[in-house]
Amino acid sequence: MSTYSVAHSPDADDIFMFYAIKFGWVSSRELRFTNTALDIETLNEEALRGTYDITAISFALYPHIRNDYALLRTAVSFGQGYGPKLIKKKGKKLRKNFKVALSGRYTTNALLFRIAYPDARPVYMNFLDIEKAVVEGKVDAGVLIHESILDFDESLEVERELWDVWVELAGEELPLPLGGMALRRSLPLNKAIEAEKLLTKAVAVANDHKRLLSQMLLERGLVRIDDEKLQKYLDLYANDDSITMNERQLAALDRLFAIGYEHGAYDCPIRAADYLIPIEYESLRNL
Numbered sequence: 065m066s067t068y069s070v071a072h073s074p075d076a077d078d079i080f081m082f083y084a085i086k087f088g089w090v091s092s093r094e095l096r097f098t099n100t101a102l103d104i105e106t107l108n109e110e111a112l113r114g115t116y117d118i119t120a121i122s123f124a125l126y127p128h129i130r131n132d133y134a135l136l137r138t139a140v141s142f143g144q145g146y147g148p149k150l151i152k153k154k155g156k157k158l159r160k161n162f163k164v165a166l167s168g169r170y171t172t173n174a175l176l177f178r179i180a181y182p183d184a185r186p187v188y189m190n191f192l193d194i195e196k197a198v199v200e201g202k203v204d205a206g207v208l209i210h211e212s213i214l215d216f217d218e219s220l221e222v223e224r225e226l227w228d229v230w231v232e233l234a235g236e237e238l239p240l241p242l243g244g245m246a247l248r249r250s251l252p253l254n255k256a257i258e259a260e261k262l263l264t265k266a267v268a269v270a271n272d273h274k275r276l277l278s279q280m281l282l283e284r285g286l287v288r289i290d291d292e293k294l295q296k297y298l299d300l301y302a303n304d305d306s307i308t309m310n311e312r313q314l315a316a317l318d319r320l321f322a323i324g325y326e327h328g329a330y331d332c333p334i335r336a337a338d339y340l341i342p343i344e345y346e347s348l349r350n351l
Contacts, residue, residue, distance in 0.1 A: 066255055067096045068117035071110065072139075073243075074101040075210045076287045076294055077301040078120055080277060081139045084266040087280065089273075092262045095255065103190055104209075104243065105168025112170075117248045118259060123241040124172040126339070127321055127330040133246035134256065135339045137309045138264040141301040142316065143240035148173040148226040149213050151198060152205040158223065160184075165198065165206035167191035172242050172320070173207050173226050179327050180229045195220070211289050211297055233323050238316035242301070244309075247341065256341050267307045274298060309336075 072078040078101075084090045085097060100116070108125045110116060114132055126135060152158060163185045166174040178186065187203055194206035199217050207226065208216060230240045245263065247256055270277050278294055281287050287294055305313070317336035325333045 065094060065096055067098060068251070068255075068259060069100065069115075070097045071100045071102060071107055071116040071119040073104045073107060073120055073210075074288075075104075076281075076289060076297050077141055077210075077306075078139070078243075079281060079286055080270055080274075080298055080302045081267045081306060082263075083277065083281065083286070084269040084273075085262070087277075089269050090262060090266045092258060094258050095262060097262075103168075103192075105171060105188070105190075108168060108170035111246060114248065117251060118263070119246055120243060121246050122168070122171040122243055123317060123320060124175040124324065124329075125170040126244075126246065127324065127332075127334055128170070129246060130334060130339055132249055134249055134341050135336060136245040136247055136260050136263065137340060138245065138260060138267050138307060140244040140306055140309055140313065141242045142305060142313055143227055143230075143242060143300070144305075145237075146213075146225070146227055146300060147230065147240045147242065148207050148209045149222050150177070150205055150207050150224045150226065151195070151216060151220045152223045153198065153201075154219060154221045156204070158204055162204040163187060165189055165194040165203040167194065167207065167209050171209070172240075173209055175320075175324055175329060176226055176229050176233065177207055179233060179323065211293065214289070214293050214297060234316070234319045238319055239305075239313055241313070241316050241320050253342070253345055257343055257345065260341050260343070264308055267302075271302070271304060271307060 072082050107120050111119050111121050111129050160183045166186045191209050195216050197203045198206045231237055314336045321334050324330045
């Protein structure tokens with residue numbers, strides 16, 4: 065049996081999508097996973113170093129690691145009419161060069177924000193500290209992500225939805241690509257295919273047993289929010305569309321990578337489908 069390291073964020077959607085494996089609901093005779101939970105920007109930075117065999121990433125990071133990691137089709141989070149929020153103090157007028165707190169240099173929201181607001185002055189911090197930084201006036205505004213978008217201090221208001229920024233840049237209402245998983249290319253291809261199948265099954269099983277798994281996560285103190293917010297958050301980011309990427313989601317990724325390239329974030333344009341694990345190998349091997 066091969067053992068591979070899996071890194072995911074401690075956010076409700078990542079925990080939810082992985083813990084069917086952790087709780088033993090899904091397993092494999094060929095693979096075993098160890099898991100580590102870290103905030104998304106730390107995961108992005110560790111992916112650049114090649115630290116973990118399988119890791120959650122911001123989709124905006126992927127072109128930077130494409131030579132070392134393949135994209136997984138599963139455990140993906142897209143926004144559809146929603147996403148990160150740019151917030152500020154109520155009634156505050158933002159100057160052109162306003163100071164803004166972002167959750168990390170390599171996050172998708174940071175890429176889109178920098179393109180939309182080229183004169184703003186970003187400050188990067190853990191996403192859990194962003195709301196407080198805005199409330200205390202350490203920054204003029206901040207982009208909230210993850211569970212933070214559901215509820216924030218009453219002294220704050222939304223300046224702009226990042227969904228609207230995305231639609232404007234994309235030129236159409238494609239799903240907003242936020243986060244996914246990547247797998248180290250050095251893994252044997254048959255093991256990589258098995259790993260993707262196992263993770264896909266875990267997301268499907270979690271989605272089929274959402275209420276039970278949610279309750280188990282809450283009872284064990286594995287999520288930061290209460291039951292009502294957890295259900296709302298999972299409906300947004302861990303749902304039927306998280307199990308395996310569809311053609312529309314792949315088209316959205318292609319558009320994200322093209323936008324990034326057009327604005328100098330990447331060294332070349334890429335197509336997401338070219339970087340997926342070639343699952344056809346399994347059937348060809350059995351011919």
